[in-house]
Amino acid sequence: MTPRILASTVGRILRQLRHDPRTIGMLVVVPTVLLALLYFMFDDAPALFDRIALIMLGVFPFIVMFLITSVAMLRERTSGTLERLLTTPLGKLDLLFGYGIAFGLVATVQAAVTTGLAYWLLDLDTAGSPGWVVLIAVTNAVLGVALGLLASAFARTEFQAVQFMPVVAFPQILLCGLFVPREGMVGWLHALSDVMPLTYAVEGLQQVGRYAEPTGTMWRDFGVVAGAVVLALVVASATLRRRTA
Amino acid sequence: MANAVEVADLVVERGGRRVLHGMSCTIPRGSITGLLGPSGSGKTTLMRAIVGVQIVKSGRITVLGHPAGSPAVRHKIGYLTQTPSVYPDLTVRENARYFASLYPGVTASDADQAIRDVGLAEAAGQLVRTLSGGQLARASLACAILSRPELLVLDEPTVGQDPVLRDELWKKFRDLAAAGTTLLVSSHVMDEASRCDRLLLIRQGRFVADDTPAAVRAEAGTDDLDEAFLRLIRRQEVAA
Numbered sequence: 001m002t003p004r005i006l007a008s009t010v011g012r013i014l015r016q017l018r019h020d021p022r023t024i025g026m027l028v029v030v031p032t033v034l035l036a037l038l039y040f041m042f043d044d045a046p047a048l049f050d051r052i053a054l055i056m057l058g059v060f061p062f063i064v065m066f067l068i069t070s071v072a073m074l075r076e077r078t079s080g081t082l083e084r085l086l087t088t089p090l091g092k093l094d095l096l097f098g099y100g101i102a103f104g105l106v107a108t109v110q111a112a113v114t115t116g117l118a119y120w121l122l123d124l125d126t127a128g129s130p131g132w133v134v135l136i137a138v139t140n141a142v143l144g145v146a147l148g149l150l151a152s153a154f155a156r157t158e159f160q161a162v163q164f165m166p167v168v169a170f171p172q173i174l175l176c177g178l179f180v181p182r183e184g185m186v187g188w189l190h191a192l193s194d195v196m197p198l199t200y201a202v203e204g205l206q207q208v209g210r211y212a213e214p215t216g217t218m219w220r221d222f223g224v225v226a227g228a229v230v231l232a233l234v235v236a237s238a239t240l241r242r243r244t245a
Numbered sequence: 246m247a248n249a250v251e252v253a254d255l256v257v258e259r260g261g262r263r264v265l266h267g268m269s270c271t272i273p274r275g276s277i278t279g280l281l282g283p284s285g286s287g288k289t290t291l292m293r294a295i296v297g298v299q300i301v302k303s304g305r306i307t308v309l310g311h312p313a314g315s316p317a318v319r320h321k322i323g324y325l326t327q328t329p330s331v332y333p334d335l336t337v338r339e340n341a342r343y344f345a346s347l348y349p350g351v352t353a354s355d356a357d358q359a360i361r362d363v364g365l366a367e368a369a370g371q372l373v374r375t376l377s378g379g380q381l382a383r384a385s386l387a388c389a390i391l392s393r394p395e396l397l398v399l400d401e402p403t404v405g406q407d408p409v410l411r412d413e414l415w416k417k418f419r420d421l422a423a424a425g426t427t428l429l430v431s432s433h434v435m436d437e438a439s440r441c442d443r444l445l446l447i448r449q450g451r452f453v454a455d456d457t458p459a460a461v462r463a464e465a466g467t468d469d470l471d472e473a474f475l476r477l478i479r480r481q482e483v484a485a
Contacts, residue, residue: 008346016334019372080330084388087296087324088347089316242314243300245259 001093009090009098010105013072017106023068027106031060031114039122050125050209055178057115057133058205061107061141062198063169069099069148070161077152086242096233096240100145107141108134128208132218136208139225140201144169146232153239172198177206197228248307249274249396249427250295255304257290257450264290265450267304272429272443277422279441280431281474287450288431289327292398295429296324309395320348323394327401329385333374337365337384340373341391348392359391360384362417364410379405386414390421397421399430403437415440435471446474453477 017024035053042049076082076095085095111134118124126133147168155161175185175193182193193199204221208214250272257265265287272278280288293299294306297314306313309321331340341356360369363383368376373384386402399418403411415437418428422442430441438444439458446454446461454461454477458470465473 005347008343012332012335012339012343015339016332019334079333080326080328081332083293083298084324084326084330084344085347086298087314087319087322088344089320089349090347243298245300 001091001097002089005090005094006098006101009094010102013098013102014105017102024106027064027068027110028113031056031064031110032117034060035114035118035122046123046125049122052178053118053122053124054126054133054205054209055176055202057111057118057137058140058201059173059176059178059198060114061111061137062144062201063165063173064110065103065107065141065144066148066151066169067144067162067165069103069145070152070155070164071158073099073149073152074155074158074161083244092237092240092242093233096149096236099149100142100229100233103145104138104142107145108138111137111141126209127212128210128214132208132214133205136201136204136222136225139222139229140198143197143201143225143229143232146229146236150232150236150239153236169198172196175199176202178202197225200224200228247273249309250429251305251307252291252295253305255291255294255306256302257287257294257299258302259290263302263450265294268447268450268452270445270452270455272427274427275422275425276442277418277428277430277440278443278445279438280429280445280447281433281435281438282447282453283433286447288433288447289400290450291447292324292400292429292431296322296398318396320392321395323389323392323397325386325389325397325399325402329381331373331381331385331388334372336370336372337376337387338369340384341387344388345391351392355393356387356391359387362390363387364413379407379410382406383410383414393426395426397426397428399428401431401433403432403434435474438470444470446477448478453481 035056038053038056039049115130115133115137119130151164151168152161155164175189175196176198182190185193200221204218207218248271252268252270255265255268282288290299294301295308295313308318311317337360341360342353345351345353345356360366363386365380365383365387368380373381376384382405390397403414406414418430422428441458444454444456444458444461445452461473462468465476467473467476
């Protein structure tokens with residue numbers, strides 16, 4: 001990795017996004033609108049809203065960033081820019097971390113806006129500080145970026161890339177403890193849930209909801225998700241071939 | 246080291262089919278070598294092998310004294326892909342400056358100079374997605390030449406350009422070669438062949454000729470390079 005190349009790659013990806021104001025608008029507004037829907041759905045059950053909205057704050061950035069990244073990376077492959085980049089001094093990690101950092105920055109804005117509005121306008125109530133919620137949400141977003149980069153290696157077309165979202169994201173959302181408490185799952189489902197990074201992200205958020213101060217469990221969960229990010233990026237780097245047929 | 250590129254017994258297979266059959270050639274430094282042949286003859290595959298992004302079955306390629314694709318040569322080569330490979334959602338200038346930033350010692354003003362060199366100065370602030378086909382190809386070309394590489398591999402750089410611009414681009418290539426750059430330029434238009442110092446005629450993954458345009462003409466006994474290509478192929482078919 002070269003810091004100069006990494007920095008200019010981050011700048012390039014953000015500049016591309018800047019020329020697409022509609023995408024920026026949707027990134028910032030859509031999660032808040034969805035949370036508002038939840039707020040009115042659970043009008044008479046604020047405790048339930050608190051529980052679900054908190055988890056959604058972690059799930060939205062994961063899904064959105066997964067989709068955006070897998071499409072962006074697929075574009076690099078199909079447009080020939082990836083092939084050109086790989087004939088230059090750019091290292092594979094410059095590109096992968098470039099996407100991770102650029103979309104991580106975007107996710108920080110998204111998470112800050114969504115979390116802020118959830119607390120101020122939608123009366124979200126947690127025992128812990130909103131700052132921890134933002135931290136976990138951004139980590140989830142970067143997890144989405146890393147898995148998106150990895151998934152795009154297995155997609156030939158946009159149709160395939162988009163369908164990796166249900167493949168990669170849905171099982172994690174179903175098994176993360178949002179719909180059925182993990183303790184109630186049969187053994188093999190519980191085991192599956194144990195190896196899915198989103199499970200730890202959700203548990204971390206639940207810790208913030210329950211306790212005023214960051215707990216050991218929350219830090220462990222944060223560590224697991226961060227580790228999953230690094231692992232996914234390393235595997236993505238291994239699947240990114242300089243030479244192709 | 247007189248040769249910028251040395252290819253020895255290069256074999257490439259794609260989709261289980263052999264597309265390059267043990268090709269060997271050398272490309273002298275500071276010259277323009279034309280790689281000519283019909284569509285599907287293996288021009289792009291050979292170029293991709295030279296810039297180090299093609300999986301090769303066997304054979305050896307040395308580029309500027311190093312194995313093709315090795316980190317030691319990546320900052321010394323420029324590659325123009327056949328389909329323009331620039332970011333449609335960036336301006337011409339943003340594209341050029343990004344690609345410039347990937348090379349040590351190449352500055353934003355080098356990027357701006359390359360944009361002027363390809364005649365896109367007035368469109369520099371325009372989003373690439375709004376460019377015409379010819380402008381798009383030139384934006385991509387600017388990103389290949391901006392690092393002033395020692396070896397420039399250009400896959401059909403003049404397709405779709407109007408005759409005046411095409412002439413200007415060839416003058417630019419000539420200037421680059423005079424300054425010491427080695428150029429490998431592919432084309433399927435024979436009238437461009439006469440502008441090259443050397444010609445590599447390729448057909449079905451094999452070289453049909455590897456010589457100067459004058460020698461190719463003399464060998465085939467005709468001044469028309471199109472006709473010369475045809476005669477050389479026929480002669481080899483008879484021999485085989």
